Amino acid sequence: DQQVKQNSPSLSVQEGRISILNCDYTNSMFDYFLWYKKYPAEGPTFLISISSIKDKNEDGRFTVFLNKSAKHLSLHIVPSQPGDSAVYFCAATVGGGKLIFGQGTELSVKP
Amino acid sequence: NAGVTQTPKFRILKIGQSMTLQCAQDMNHNYMYWYRQDPGMGLKLIYYSVGAGITDKGEVPNGYNVSRSTTEDFPLRLELAAPSQTSVYFCASSQTHYEQYFGPGTRLTVT
Numbered sequence: 001d002q003q004v005k006q007n008s009p010s011l012s013v014q015e016g017r018i019s020i021l022n023c024d025y026t027n028s029m030f031d032y033f034l035w036y037k038k039y040p041a042e043g044p045t046f047l048i049s050i051s052s053i054k055d056k057n058e059d060g061r062f063t064v065f066l067n068k069s070a071k072h073l074s075l076h077i078v079p080s081q082p083g084d085s086a087v088y089f090c091a092a093t094v095g096g097g098k099l100i101f102g103q104g105t106e107l108s109v110k111p
Numbered sequence: 112n113a114g115v116t117q118t119p120k121f122r123i124l125k126i127g128q129s130m131t132l133q134c135a136q137d138m139n140h141n142y143m144y145w146y147r148q149d150p151g152m153g154l155k156l157i158y159y160s161v162g163a164g165i166t167d168k169g170e171v172p173n174g175y176n177v178s179r180s181t182t183e184d185f186p187l188r189l190e191l192a193a194p195s196q197t198s199v200y201f202c203a204s205s206q207t208h209y210e211q212y213f214g215p216g217t218r219l220t221v222t
Contacts, residue, residue: 042114043214046212049209089154096207101153104151
């Protein structure tokens with residue numbers, strides 16, 4: 001049972017445009033969500049997070065939106081840069097417990 | 112400050128062999144984790160530890176063992192390696208479960 005799903009394995013975007021990465025979850029008890037970014041041959045690095053009591057969190061070019069009724073979150077990157085090309089994982093947790101990761105979406109930002 | 116370090120970077124094992132993947136962190140984090148990532152899949156938790164002397168199973172613990180004798184080190188032991196254990200292994204640490212810091216990974220092939 002995949003509790004956290006990223007249904008798009010890949011996404012290609014032009015430099016300067018918006019990148020939107022999506023994530024769906026099934027467990028309504030999840031109360032904290034995170035996005036991690038992973039470059040080839042490196043470990044994932046934390047990018048941005050959001051608590052379930054909020055519907056938006058912003059950090060520079062990165063914004064995460066949470067729609068609890070739809071059990072959906074998204075990561076917006078504006079403007080996209082070639083250095084943003086990486087695999088992005090969403091993750092979720094209940095009460096500060098273990099993280100459950102999605103399968104990842106590979107973002108390619110073309111110059 | 113090296114963060115999370117993992118050795119070796121690459122390893123090829125024959126079926127039935129054993130090995131230990133090393134992980135160390137210098138951030139004085141209480142929590143440490145072992146994940147595996149298979150192609151096109153997210154990170155699956157193998158084992159985790161909330162402090163020295165305390166370990167617990169994650170989603171996919173079969174075929175692995177861990178120990179945590181110090182805060183800094185969290186080795187992962189593979190006994191009787193099988194082709195299904197071919198994967199990339201990531202160690203991570205954190206002060207809470209939320210923002211985990213990952214090592215660079217160990218790419219293991221079992222043939």
